[in-house]
Amino acid sequence: MTYPYFTGKGGMETVTARVLNYASRNMEIEFLLSGGSDDTNWIKNVNNESGKVVLHNHRSYPGVFLDTFNYIRKTKPDIVITLNNLQIMPIMAAKKLYVPNMKVYAWHHFALRFLKGNNLLKYCDSFLAIASGMKRDLINMGIDEEKIHLIYDPVDRVKVPTPQSKDGEPKHFVYIGRLEAEGQKNVSEIYRILGALKNKNWVFDVYGAGADEQKLRDLSKELGIEDKVNYFGWQKDVWSAIKVADLVFLSSKYEGFPMSVVESVAHGIPCIVTNCPVGPDDIIKEGVNGHLYEIGDIQDAAKTVDGFLDGSVKFGTQKEIQASDDDFYTDAYMKRLFNILREKQ
Known part of the structure; x- marks a missing residue:
């Protein structure tokens, strides 16, 4: 090779x-x-x-x-x-x-x-x-x-799914990857989705590093969600560092095959992902392991996340989510x- x-x-x-x-x-x-x-x-x-x-x-x-x-x-x-x-x-x-x-x-x-x-x-x-x-x-x-x-x-099989938050606790939303605000990773879009839900009960855990971290911190302050965002930096073994997760986000404009998404599914965690080229449409099974939204459609993504928070949008059990990864x-x-x-x- x-x-x-x-x-x-x-x-x-x-x-x-x-x-x-x-x-x-x-x-x-x-x-x-x-x-x-x-x-x-x-x-x-x-x-x-x-x-x-x-x-x-x-x-x-x-x-x-x-x-x-x-x-x-x-x-x-x-x-x-x-x-x-x-x-x-x-x-x-x-x-x-x-x-x-x-x-x-x-x-x-x-x-x-x-x-x-x-x-x-x-x-x-x-x-x-x-x-x-x-x-x-x-x-x-x-x-x-x-x-x-x-x-x-x-992706390797995971025997024990990553724990999810308990009833009454804030939902833990997660991003894993390079901190690039407007480029390929388009991470500012996640902040804007969550900014539309700033009065809801959630926290956003960010695992990654990049030149745009300060720009994203400034954006969180502008959107009024600064106190809800936690930064953990780049992790050698990110899934050992993640203790609780309820949704994983990917907002890319393009990918190859997004490993952060397929690994999240392997850990039993549903994902909110842009329908970007290429890969997400192979991984995401709508209503089972997550939701695909079109790049830039913040309203659609926010509506799905809001429904997840109030219980009107449901995904599969963690075992069902893990089983959806069988091809990978x-x-x-x-x-x-x-x-x-x-x-x-």
Whole structure:
């Protein structure tokens, strides 16, 4: 597998670690990060016997190109799975010159419509799509549907659901992720939804960090909800830090496959999520594990949350919510993934 570099604190790191750990039962696997990883703590979750993480220090495109090309030339793998368009050219060059029988997969974790270099995807042999929306985008780009495999992203099963608040206690609303007010994460929208319900009995627990934290703090003051918002910073193991949760929010303008949502569902917590490209419409089962609302439709989201607070809007039991994640649990996911890879060898 290849990718230019990781920050070390995202959902891709979580998914990659799970795949590397499962690989020991199936095949030898290495993961090349040509530009390394800013934070390497996630690698501690990788069993060295199952998957090797190779960290280099090339951050420029020429450096990534040459590093990727040389690594493929030296290792001569049977299969390369690239998570990034930038590395398709050096991979295909190495294939043509040194490993003609090598199969190349594209496995992207961001909505394709926002990426550069999609014209290079046509050179790949197969595609691992993490969401139905991504599969549709690939087909619209002219990719043969038979080459596209819808696999989603994996999440581990959780035996004991996260506790919910007791009757009479404030409902705990949660956000997990980067604190970006108006960009991709669009977190200010959650604040405005909750600002419309400022007189209700709730608290908002924010788990994450980012450059816009002060801007969001100022917004909470402007909306009159400053005393209801708690900031816990970025957490290495966020679900150990979360003691109580009733709803998890995601307000993104686009995603790949939002791990904060699928993990929340695995913990038995319903979610209020924007119907953004791509992924949420695969995860959310309306009325069971949450509600999808259109980006910017604060009124619809606030109406649903208000109904949840007064009991007129109900979701499934925690067991029913967890069961709605069945397609995404790691055991089923890994069987799908490695069956696909074996077929192509």
